[in-house]
Amino acid sequence: MTALGFLHPGHSAEDDYQRIEQLLGTDIRLDLEKSSADRLTAGVEALRLSGAEAVVWASTSSSFGYGWEGAHDQVRTLALAAGLPASSTSFAFVHAVRELGVRRVAIGATYPADVAERFAEFLRAAGIEVTGVHAAGVATRAEVGEWGPQEVTSLAEKASATPAEALLLPDTALHTASHITTLEKHLEKPVLTANQVSVWEALRLTTRKVNAPSLGTLFTRKSVVQATSSPSGV
Template sequence: MSDTTPSVRIGLILPSGNILAEGQIHDMLPPTIGLHVTRLRLTGSSDADLDGMLADLSQAASLVADTRPDLIAFNCTAVSTRHPGSDREIAESIESETGIPTITTGSALLEGLRALKARRIVLVTPYIDAVVARETAFFEWHGIEVLAALGADINGNWEMAQEPEQRWQEMCLSAQDDRADAYVLSCTAIRTHDIIAPLEEALKRPVLTSNQALAWLALRRTGAAQARPGFGKLMQMPVEDGQKHQGGKK
């Protein structure tokens, strides 16, 4: 391992039970980027589990801030899309604690869809029904029409990680809809980054994943964007200037 000082440091906050996100994001980042990780307790998908993840948010933010990152990334889709303002509230809380710019998985997915000019999506997740419903409502509130929302009724991070990539690939293909502008493979705890390119070829549409969207936005927010072949159309896209998604009832 090189001891060269990274050109950019990213502080990553993950669920404690997530065994995949760190490796996937590392693969998507250029080798000059430093990734520094801390965790918050989360192993399940119940209301108590999801609410509980934020109980120690201030401490986790303070700990990862000790690495002096250029950006902090809170990487949990279910928590950052729990209600329409969750992504913003979490980022603001971390920024208030640390003074460091912060993004979340929810905001990264919204920004990615905006960059791709995608207004209609098919949503594929490993989640239980209640989490799927809340994430669907999150996207709809932010002006994204969800044509179909699929869940696999899996409760825990560990169990999600045991599922092969083919399961998520097959779910996407089974929900193919020519009206869709993009497909969203949601959840930081599932195996997805090797199927982005094959799915885009099969579906003829961009495919976003939670970890890919977070890596993409982190690189662009830190001015470190580079072409990363093999990880989908999004990784080639700039962050658009101008007004961000504005939430509101339609």
């Protein structure tokens, strides 16, 4: 059994992790603890006692919002507190893009425009070209959590208006686990979503490779991205 720990801001799309656990169909357990950006270490002890082998801060905006260096500091603090490899959803996107071997991506964000642009800046700091950013301007996680397949597909289509090798949907409040393969077939390109890449990142940190086509192109890659030797795993 491989146990993976996630600190989650709560209130929306937690059930995506239950769905992903089912789709993995292996001896992998996903454990969630509610947390916030200013109290990240609070839930670490519970995850460590549950047997977690790695910890991911499963929030995108509350990691890239600190900037490239600040996000590194955040994860480093988390790793030291947990005594485990650690990362965040923002870095998960960077590593997933590199795993796919693509350089040009489009962003479909539920966020206000200024927040979505900060995510684009974070990706650019990692050397990733952002061809376009579509921001839906939704103010709350609760509203995003109520979106269904129609709204998710509309967001993806609007974001794909600019040429890109992959599409990124960065909000962890967005339910996407059941829609990834449908979106990829519709858009004819890899789709990376926040909860999907968070789980993939935790697996990366444990060097565990899982083939799960129902979770999209990212989970069908033959190569494996190894965790680094740094305390943060980033």
